[in-house]
Amino acid sequence: MSTGWSWYIIVIAAINIAGYTWLLWWTAKRRPGDPKPEDTSHVWDGDITEYNKPLPKWWINLFYITIVFALGYLTWYGGWGNYDGTSKWSSKQEHAQDKAREDAKLEKTFAPYQGQSIDVLAKDPKAVALGRSIFGNTCSTCHGAAATGAIGYPNLTDKIWHWGGAPEQVLETVLNGREGVMPEWGKVLTGMGGDNAVDYVIAYVRTLSGQGSLQNDFMAARGKTLYDGVCVACHGVDGKGNQAMGAPDLTDDYWLYGDSKESLRQTISTGRHGIMPAHRELLGETRSRLVAAYVWSLSNTASGSANPQSGQQAQ
Structure with a gap:
């Protein structure tokens, strides 16, 4: 955020808080000449009278407390433009911390599959299930939930591979992408x-x-x-x-x-x-292997006995 926009936010926030405070103070006071609480001359149906009673003190004081709380909140959490706040908290930092914790959990889940060949992973039902989940979150947008593709997006369930269907070729496609x-x-x-x-x-x-x-x-x-x-x-x-x-x-x-x-x-x-975008940075090495194993398993037997290079011309 630029300095100009930062000051714009600070000024707008300060004016609003000052305005609330002034309005509360101004309307809470009774002044000479104000009608009595029971004498507003606003009467309906003969006996329904509008009063002019001020708000109770506890309500007004509670409102003042919320204003003080707002000032403290903005100062503590950095709500004044570019000011970081006395707590040094930021949503970006909290997101990074949460992401690091979740990434650690994922790494623990994916650790057993690190460095394994995708044809080996394709024999493991748990690895294939993980690969299917990754595919659904990442690849199904283009290739479809069933991986059957669409016009301009290859069908991944057949034996046709434009860049080769051997395990290492499929992994290369996922990791580094292709440009046809x-x-x-x-x-x-x-x-x-x-x-x-x-x-x-x-x-x-x-x-x-x-x-x-x-x-x-x-x-x-x-x-x-x-x-x-x-x-x-x-x-x-x-x-x-x-x-x-x-x-x-x-x-x-x-x-x-x-x-x-x-x-x-x-x-x-x-x-x-x-x-075909490269997914090395997005998914990392191990998750790329898992999703590649799932894709490879769609057109090869669980035992890996099918020859992925026989009669295959590219996905």
């Missing part, structure tokens, strides 16, 4: 193949996942030529993608942003930019 970039290729493709170039590439990409055939398909054939000139660098000659770059496999039936022509046209023409 599909460049904008619309202008480049149009310059190479004309106004319909993007549609040609869409037609060919669809054949990679069994949604069409190159035979007798002029658009797909033209699209393959364009694909080989531009897209092959990331997605490979066979369209299997590249986990090291986060480039998805185009031969499966999973489409992160949807498989409609409109969605594919937007992906190719204007690109996509997906970010």
Whole structure:
């Protein structure tokens, strides 16, 4: 808070307290010429009379005590602008102390799982339960309560991993995050193949996942030529993608942003930019391991017998 705002608060608070005190003093006094308590001339229904009796002394004195208490409270707890208060108490300091106590409790809870591999943790029901709780508080906003994802947010329950599904790869994703970039290729493709170039590439990409055939398909054939000139660098000659770059496999039936022509046209023409935030600072090492173990367990058996790298192209 700036010095100017600090003084503004101090002055406003002081004026209000002084105003309450003056008003209480002024209204508590009887002055010459005031009507008698029973003589206000305010009468209703013949016998209902308004009196003008002053407040009892005990009530007035109690009000004065509350004013003194307010002054002491503001001075003790630092209610005068930037003044820290004689007690040096602050809500920030109390929050930090409470957080430290709760963090110590959490560390005690998480200590048994420190440094363990996520495939080992996935075999422990208690560890998985803790990971599920962390997921619900942290990850479900994007990936959903059931971890099935949404448009632009990966489904974590299948066998498809854009950045690799091995335990250490999943942990790396949670700890340090990922940034997937599909460049904008619309202008480049149009310059190479004309106004319909993007549609040609869409037609060919669809054949990679069994949604069409190159035979007798002029658009797909033209699209393959364009694909080989531009897209092959990331997605490979066979369209299997590249986990090291986060480039998805185009031969499966999973489409992160949807498989409609409109969605594919937007992906190719204007690109996509997906970010998985790093959670190392937010969750810490052990909690990241627990949530990674939970995520890994969703698509692997409890015994860890499933091969996380077999036929998997990224979450």
